[in-house]
Amino acid sequence: MKATWLVALFLVLVAPHLLGQQTTAPAAAQDQPDNAALMQKIRDLEDRVVALEGQLRQIKAQQPAPATAAPAAPAGAAAAEAAAPQAAAPPAAPPTAETAQAAATPQGSQTLVQQPSLGGAGVSAAKALNPDISVIGDFIGVAGHNPIQPSPSLQMHESEVGLQAIIDPYARGDFFLSFGEEGVDLEEGYVTFTALPANFVVKVGKMRADFGKVNTLHNHVLPWVDRPLVTNNLVGGEDGIDDAGISIQRILPAPKGIFLEATGQLFRGDSGDTQHPLFQASTKSDVSAVAHLRTYKDITESTNLDLGVSYSRGHNKLGSDFLTQLYGVDATLRWKPLRRSIYHSFIGRSEFVWSQRQQLPFEQRAFGFYVSGDYQLGRRWFLGGRYDHSDRPTQANLTDNGGSLVLTYWPSEFSQVRGQYRFTHYAGNVDAHELLMQVQFSLGAHGAHPF
Amino acid sequence: MRKAGNHAHFIVGGIVLLLCAFILPTTAQAKKLNIVTSTTDMAALAQEVGGDKVSVDAIARGYQDPHFVEAKPSFLLRLRQADLLISVGLQLEIGWLPPLITQSGNARIQVGAPGYLDASQFAEILEIPQGQVTRAEGDVHPLGNPHYWLDPDNGRRIAKGFANKFGEMDPSDAQYFQQRFQDFDKRLGAAVQKWDAEMKPYRGRKVVTYHRSFPNFAKHFGLDVIGYVEPRPGIPPTPSHTLDLIRLMKRENCKVVLVEPYFDLKTPQSIGRETGSQVVVYLPSVGGEKGVDDYFKLFDYDIDLLIKAFKATQ
Numbered sequence: 013m014k015a016t017w018l019v020a021l022f023l024v025l026v027a028p029h030l031l032g033q034q035t036t037a038p039a040a041a042q043d044q045p046d047n048a049a050l051m052q053k054i055r056d057l058e059d060r061v062v063a064l065e066g067q068l069r070q071i072k073a074q075q076p077a078p079a080t081a082a083p084a085a086p087a088g089a090a091a092a093e094a095a096a097p098q099a100a101a102p103p104a105a106p107p108t109a110e111t112a113q114a115a116a117t118p119q120g121s122q123t124l125v126q127q128p129s130l131g132g133a134g135v136s137a138a139k140a141l142n143p144d145i146s147v148i149g150d151f152i153g154v155a156g157h158n159p160i161q162p163s164p165s166l167q168m169h170e171s172e173v174g175l176q177a178i179i180d181p182y183a184r185g186d187f188f189l190s191f192g193e194e195g196v197d198l199e200e201g202y203v204t205f206t207a208l209p210a211n212f213v214v215k216v217g218k219m220r221a222d223f224g225k226v227n228t229l230h231n232h233v234l235p236w237v238d239r240p241l242v243t244n245n246l247v248g249g250e251d252g253i254d255d256a257g258i259s260i261q262r263i264l265p266a267p268k269g270i271f272l273e274a275t276g277q278l279f280r281g282d283s284g285d286t287q288h289p290l291f292q293a294s295t296k297s298d299v300s301a302v303a304h305l306r307t308y309k310d311i312t313e314s315t316n317l318d319l320g321v322s323y324s325r326g327h328n329k330l331g332s333d334f335l336t337q338l339y340g341v342d343a344t345l346r347w348k349p350l351r352r353s354i355y356h357s358f359i360g361r362s363e364f365v366w367s368q369r370q371q372l373p374f375e376q377r378a379f380g381f382y383v384s385g386d387y388q389l390g391r392r393w394f395l396g397g398r399y400d401h402s403d404r405p406t407q408a409n410l411t412d413n414g415g416s417l418v419l420t421y422w423p424s425e426f427s428q429v430r431g432q433y434r435f436t437h438y439a440g441n442v443d444a445h446e447l448l449m450q451v452q453f454s455l456g457a458h459g460a461h462p463f
Numbered sequence: 464m465r466k467a468g469n470h471a472h473f474i475v476g477g478i479v480l481l482l483c484a485f486i487l488p489t490t491a492q493a494k495k496l497n498i499v500t501s502t503t504d505m506a507a508l509a510q511e512v513g514g515d516k517v518s519v520d521a522i523a524r525g526y527q528d529p530h531f532v533e534a535k536p537s538f539l540l541r542l543r544q545a546d547l548l549i550s551v552g553l554q555l556e557i558g559w560l561p562p563l564i565t566q567s568g569n570a571r572i573q574v575g576a577p578g579y580l581d582a583s584q585f586a587e588i589l590e591i592p593q594g595q596v597t598r599a600e601g602d603v604h605p606l607g608n609p610h611y612w613l614d615p616d617n618g619r620r621i622a623k624g625f626a627n628k629f630g631e632m633d634p635s636d637a638q639y640f641q642q643r644f645q646d647f648d649k650r651l652g653a654a655v656q657k658w659d660a661e662m663k664p665y666r667g668r669k670v671v672t673y674h675r676s677f678p679n680f681a682k683h684f685g686l687d688v689i690g691y692v693e694p695r696p697g698i699p700p701t702p703s704h705t706l707d708l709i710r711l712m713k714r715e716n717c718k719v720v721l722v723e724p725y726f727d728l729k730t731p732q733s734i735g736r737e738t739g740s741q742v743v744v745y746l747p748s749v750g751g752e753k754g755v756d757d758y759f760k761l762f763d764y765d766i767d768l769l770i771k772a773f774k775a776t777q
Binding site for chain 1: 528540561566581585619727
């Protein structure tokens, strides 16, 4: 070892002399490569520090969620330990889990993370695995007179609590609890198996069925305060087809550039609101089913077309021998110029639904649809309109019509104020003019919903 | 009317049949490593390292705001075939990538699976918030600033990480990827020397940017970002903040406003008029303009613009 050093030293000392015979400034010539090597060394060291930092962040972010919780979650115990030696830890503190954690974030004294120590590293480690929690508040005020479907003047319509996390390498879980005026309802609660062979996606639990578009949407992502007449009349109202069951979904092979997806769902057979259920299972075998075929194509980079056909069948409240079948067609046209995507966009939507309800004395065939358009005026403003038309499911000769004008303002991505003027002409010549006002606000990390 | 029980059997049978129809022979796996990246920058770096042994496809376009990409189903077509999904991470794609991953039905690229790679682990991350984070500060990224690729040193580190990852996934070509990285490193080193030399006269110059997407670039080239057109990340400009910013720019003698290509130019231009400064639409990403189609051209383009602006406001 020593010998090599001596040889190296000798070479370093002698080499410049050998070169120096030609150059007049040997020292400078020697400095140059030395500096470069040093710079290289510094660069390598820097890279290693950055790599270490990256690994540390990975460990810290071990909460295995794609939609990680909003506030920087306290470090896992391992991360805290790893960081403690390099951080300027406040002196004279015994190395408990708590202080180690404080040290992990420089200026730890500023952080307000004060939690009881429940035995070693357990606390922070357990917290790291908490699901993403979010709450979305939906407040609605209504002015005007509506004798057919009266709404309260002011109501905290819904508080939707979302709990979402990755369960294990094979599945993720999503819970949406809806706290309404009348109590708590499990709006959705399901496990999605994401790692199945042959690209299948299977969901098990309670979920909004894949019938058309509006039925799949939570209240807070609707472009209106209310839901269209056709949904209220024919597809189970605000709750819609939302039931316990199994869903199987797969993308099908299709010509290039076309997206084709088939969904098959089997439910217990209870859907709609309790007074006027859409489907009702009188016996165990009264299951309901939903099938949906969706196709999508990008027409240009900024315009795309989304089409779907849906079918649903179940037993209605008259008993096991009485079926209700629904057929649906939906179309969505979206436009969003990519360079100005946060300022302008347009979405046109329409759904047509045919209902076939077996009842006495004879079957009722009802039809309904809506057409709507929403234009984004600027970064924060949206203007929309909707036309409604729907027969009543149990008396198809009675038809309701309506129209709405909607203006939405977004203070930020996390809150929204909306006004809607709604005119409804109910069957039997009853008119209703209403003004709906909605404030929505979102807390925490609410996972993004599918497109 | 048939008996209800029969109906149930019929439905179950139908679903089973449907299932069988789905399990068609899937197409044979291509030999190339099939990579999908969330942004064009990651795609450019992956291409540098992967050469012709990989096929790379980016989801977002270079001139698109990477925070707000629509999770279009057409992306699912590419994702379901992917062997590797590379994301920028740090919650940049939080609004659109998670549902795409779930819907893809591709077990290989699920978060935590070997085919999911968060590139932020390789890079130096700036602006990691300390202490309590709330949304009163706007759309903050609690894990740090995700626009980290605009520092060539980070580019090198990311490329190195990619070379290692690709080698793990395709061991027979591991040597090839390492070689490509060495080559990239060499070319990048030479380019950085040139860029550093070009930018040297302007070290310490003050600039204002629209969004906080510039800190890594500023750090590398020694620029001083003194303010932002957005009052808070993700919050559009307000009159009072704009006035404050104009006052600040006048006081600090700042003469350059940098705007990402996806933001409205109205406010920046009025700031430019008030302060006599240059409004520069710089590119935060590869592919932001025609011809800017690799990692080197991105810096060439931006540095060229900056130097012009600095010269004009000497």
